[in-house]
Amino acid sequence: MSQQFDVIVIGAGPGGYIAAIRAAQLGMRVACVDEWKNSAGGPAPGGTCTNVGCIPSKALLQSSEHFDQANHHFAEHGIAVSDVRMDVAKMVARKDSVVKQNNDGILYLFKKNKISFFHGRGAFVKAVDAGYEIKVSGAAEETLVGKQVVLATGSTARALPGTPFDEQVVLSNDGALRIGAVPKKLALIGSGVIGLEMGSVWRRLGAEVTILEALPEFLGAVDQQIAKEAHKAFVKQGLKIELGVTVGAIKVAKKGVSVAWTNAKGEAQTLDADKLIISIGRVPNTVGLNADAVGLKLDERGAIVVDGDCRSNLPGVWAVGDVVRGPMLAHKAEEEGVAVAERMAGQHGHVNFNTIPWVIYTNPEIAWVGQTEQQLKAAGRAYRAGTFPFLANGRARALGDTTGMVKMLADAATDEILGVHIVGPMASELIAECVVAMEFRASSEDIARICHAHPSLSEATKEAALAVDKRTLNF
Ligand code: FAD
Ligand code: NAI
Numbered sequence: 001m002s003q004q005f006d007v008i009v010i011g012a013g014p015g016g017y018i019a020a021i022r023a024a025q026l027g028m029r030v031a032c033v034d035e036w037k038n039s040a041g042g043p044a045p046g047g048t049c050t051n052v053g054c055i056p057s058k059a060l061l062q063s064s065e066h067f068d069q070a071n072h073h074f075a076e077h078g079i080a081v082s083d084v085r086m087d088v089a090k091m092v093a094r095k096d097s098v099v100k101q102n103n104d105g106i107l108y109l110f111k112k113n114k115i116s117f118f119h120g121r122g123a124f125v126k127a128v129d130a131g132y133e134i135k136v137s138g139a140a141e142e143t144l145v146g147k148q149v150v151l152a153t154g155s156t157a158r159a160l161p162g163t164p165f166d167e168q169v170v171l172s173n174d175g176a177l178r179i180g181a182v183p184k185k186l187a188l189i190g191s192g193v194i195g196l197e198m199g200s201v202w203r204r205l206g207a208e209v210t211i212l213e214a215l216p217e218f219l220g221a222v223d224q225q226i227a228k229e230a231h232k233a234f235v236k237q238g239l240k241i242e243l244g245v246t247v248g249a250i251k252v253a254k255k256g257v258s259v260a261w262t263n264a265k266g267e268a269q270t271l272d273a274d275k276l277i278i279s280i281g282r283v284p285n286t287v288g289l290n291a292d293a294v295g296l297k298l299d300e301r302g303a304i305v306v307d308g309d310c311r312s313n314l315p316g317v318w319a320v321g322d323v324v325r326g327p328m329l330a331h332k333a334e335e336e337g338v339a340v341a342e343r344m345a346g347q348h349g350h351v352n353f354n355t356i357p358w359v360i361y362t363n364p365e366i367a368w369v370g371q372t373e374q375q376l377k378a379a380g381r382a383y384r385a386g387t388f389p390f391l392a393n394g395r396a397r398a399l400g401d402t403t404g405m406v407k408m409l410a411d412a413a414t415d416e417i418l419g420v421h422i423v424g425p426m427a428s429e430l431i432a433e434c435v436v437a438m439e440f441r442a443s444s445e446d447i448a449r450i451c452h453a454h455p456s457l458s459e460a461t462k463e464a465a466l467a468v469d470k471r472t473l474n475f
Contacts, residue, residue, distance in 0.1 A: 003116070005031040007344060008134050008146030010122040010289065012036070013047020014330040015321025016152030017106050019337030023150075024113040026345040031144055032115050033122035033136050035288075038103065043119040043139070045106040046099075047154050048322070049330040052174045055102050057197050059095040060177065061361050064204035068363075076400055086205055088181055095177070118142055123290040131316060132294065148316040148344055151296075151304055152337065153289060155282040155322035160189065163250045169257050169275055170250075173198070176277045183207050187259055187273035191218065191241055193360050194279035199239055200362045209239055210271055212261055216244035219360075223372035223421040225387070225407060230366050230423045233403050237363075250276070284323045309349075310340050318344070332356050355438045359428040364403045367427035369435050370419030373409060382412035386444065386467025388460045390424045392475040395455035401425040406464035408434075408444055415443035415468070426457050433461055444468040 005028075009020045012034035020032040036051055038044040044051055063086075070084045110117045120138025127133075131147040157172035159165055167175035176198045182205045188195045191213035203209040218241065219227040234241060244264030251258040259271045284303040291298060297305040297313040304319040306312055312319050318340045321333030332351070339349025360366040376383045387407045390396035404424025410417050420434035437447055447465035452458045459474075466472045 002133065002143040002145045003031070004130065005029050005116070005144060005146045007031070007148050007150060007341075008033065008122070008132070008144055009150040009152060010034075010134070011047060011152035011154055011321075011323075012045035012106065012117070013152055013154045013321060013333060014049045015154070015323075015333030015337045016047070016150065017045055017109070017337075018334040019150045019152060019320060019341050020115050021109060021113050022338045022341035023344060024115050026341060026347075028341075028344065030113075030115045031118060031146065032110065033118045033120060033134070033140075033144075035119070035121040035138055037119075038100070041139075043107065043117070044099075044103045045110070045117070046102050047152075048173075049333075050102045050106070051099060052177055054330050056095045056099050056177045057173075057194075057201075058361055059098045060091065060201045061197060063091045063094065064201045065363060068204040073400060086182070088179075088205070092178055092180070118144070121288050123288055124294045124296070125290070127294055127314075148318065150337070150340055150344075151286075151289065151312070151317065151319040151323060152321050152333065153285050153323045155328055156285045157278070158281045158283050160247070160250065160278055160280065163252070163278070165278070166252070169252050169254070171275060171277045173277075173279065176279075179275060183274035185256075185273040186210075186275050186277065187212070187257065187271050188277045188279060189247055189259070190214075190278065190280040191243075192279060192281065195277070196234070196239075196360055196362050198277055198279065200234075200237075203237065203239055210273070211239065211241045212245045212247055212259070212271065213241065213243050214245060214247070216264060218243055219366075221372075222366060223368060223407060223419070224374055226366060226368070226405075226421045226423045229404055230360075230362070230364060233364050233423075234362070252276075282322065282328055286323060309343060310336050326353065327356060327358070329356065329358070352439065355435050357431045357435050359431065361428060364401075364424045365427035366423050367431035368419065368421040369431055370417070370438055371409065372419060372421065373407075376409060376418060381418070383409050383418060384412050384415075384444075384468045385409050386464045386469070386472075388463035388467050388472060388475060390457070390460055392463075393455075393457060393460045395457050395459070396425060398455065399425060406430070406460045408447070408461075408464040408468055410444040410468045415445055417442055417444055417447070420461070420464075422461075424457075424460070430457055430461055433458060 009032040118140040120136040120140040125133040136142045186207040188211040191211040246262040248260035320336035342349030391402040407421045409419040444465040
């Protein structure tokens with residue numbers, strides 16, 4: 001006899017586990033199926049984000065930033081340190097323990113919310129009168145029936161054709177997060193979010209890092225004034241970023257790799273390195289779902305086709321997160337998970353795609369919400385821009401980190417904030433105020449008139465708002 005549920009969620013990444021919790025809060029009987037295994041073969045819910053994404057990358061970014069500070073910045077504060085050494089194995093073990101705390105936290109949340117967790121792969125068997133039959137195989141072997149199904153199966157790293165990941169020399173995000181010793185030379189293909197974050201980690205620890213990027217523009221989706229400022233800072237730190245390249249043959253040997261590439265001028269080059277990280281985007285993951293058995297519609301990229309409310313082509317089957325259209329971000333997956341649970345309960349869940357923040361956790365951090373200046377220009381929208389440099393912010397000076405700026409874009413006629421772009425210290429935290437402002441459709445004048453604590457980095461946001469009206473007080 002199969003176990004019956006109101007909802008079966010497949011995938012326990014941020015999209016799936018959050019959907020499961022919200023559905024349980026709303027009184028549904030919920031099962032969540034996830035196949036991720038930890039090194040001992042046990043369950044490791046949390047998906048890409050927890051196991052090989054957001055959380056471990058931020059742990060390594062933090063460790064490597066401490067190392068960089070000790071090596072290069074403590075002296076400015078009068079702190080003398082010598083013989084600063086990095087124990088890579090310890091750093092990686094700390095990262096693993098941070099991951100485990102998050103895995104355990106999710107298992108606890110499943111218990112707390114009375115969600116039945118099944119460790120294994122979930123696949124469609126068939127549609128039945130009561131909903132859908134799902135077979136779980138792996139550590140748990142069960143057949144479940146759910147009135148409704150939420151698919152949150154995430155994404156996987158995109159490989160370059162002919163160069164599969166071996167996770168020893170050719171690394172995806174997975175291998176990049178568990179390199180055992182600092183490579184002398186590290187090559188990366190793709191200077192997107194992963195390329196910059198992982199490149200920064202290993203550069204800080206002493207690797208000579210070269211990133212090969214196909215596009216002629218650095219961070220093309222980012223406001224270009226902000227991207228240029230960030231590029232300057234990264235190059236100064238020693239990251240080699242080659243733009244407009246064409247990657248050719250990649251020869252992989254046991255101890256290293258040789259990448260043939262052509263630079264923007266068309267000149268043939270070779271890059272030899274100990275390790276190669278390929279970070280050229282991710283692909284939606286529906287492998288193993290047995291989508292054909294029920295006629296689930298996928299697009300040409302393999303993403304599950306959904307409408308604006310995350311409904312698939314099948315009644316009662318929803319999909320959220322990386323496996324559907326939209327930005328591949330953990331918080332976007334979570335918001336969709338909550339909205340879907342609320343829709344299943346007959347409520348009106350909502351996700352505002354215009355106010356999803358982006359953060360790149362490099363140093364300086366890059367964060368933005370809303371439209372870039374180039375997007376506004378392309379749309380022919382009349383706008384006013386205000387910028388304020390951290391150089392003129394007292395807290396940034398006290399921190400010893402004055403790189404970057406806050407840039408605010410507001411409608412020329414109504415003054416509604418259309419976008420905020422930050423490069424600089426704690427941009428990841430500063431952007432939250434701007435998201436709130438945009439959700440409430442604030443004007444730049446609203447932010448300019450709100451009292452911000454002194455001295456704080458957030459005063460730079462207020463000053464950028466004042467700059468929209470050309471009346472900065474401290475610059
Ligand atoms: P996932 O997290 O991929 O989870 C899907 C889960 O489903 C997995 O556990 C998988 O094993 C399971 N699964 C798949 N198929 C089945 C099946 N048939 N049966 C059972 N289980 C199945 N985003 C941010 O917002 N901030 C960041 O700082 C950030 N950093 C990142 C760093 C890196 C290196 C990477 C790779 C990604 C990062 N991301 C970040 C992106 C973020 O990880 C994803 O957007 C997010 O994990 C998507 O969540 P999801 O629930 O859709 O899928
Ligand atoms: P990405 O889309 O951010 O960047 C990929 C880069 O590779 C692009 O600049 C692209 O032009 C380049 N590229 C593609 N093909 C190429 C080729 N053949 N040769 C050279 N360059 C090539 O993808 P990335 O960095 O792999 O990350 C995947 C996703 O994971 C991100 O888009 C983001 O959604 C998520 N992520 C989010 C993070 C965050 O929020 N801080 C951190 C890391 C990942």
